[in-house]
Amino acid sequence: MPDTIPADSVGLVSxxxxxxxxxxxxxCGRSLQSYDLIYESYGELNxxxxxxxxxxxxL
Incomplete structure (x- = not known):
């Protein structure tokens, strides 16, 4: 991992x-009883x- 984040970067994203x-x-007619939704966000919501x-x- 770099020591600094470039100015044109979106920053660290996890x-x-x-x-x-x-x-x-x-x-198809089958169902999922539970699931994980994994997402990343960049910046801030206005x-x-x-x-x-x-x-x-x-997928």
Whole structure:
């Protein structure tokens, strides 16, 4: 790990895990009784939340 963070960097980012116990039914008909949603956030959310961007990727 570098001693300093470059000025053009988003900074140190670490994943956050949200455990969800609410079942979700998949398109195939099967369901997950619980699952972990892992996400990273960059920067700060503004007061009205209009600067949030959600990017999903294939598993």
């Amino acid at each position: 994943p956050t895990t949200l455990h969800i116990d609410t079942p979700i039914t998949l398109e 007061d009205d939340g209009s600067n949030a961007v959600l990017i999903c990727h294939a």
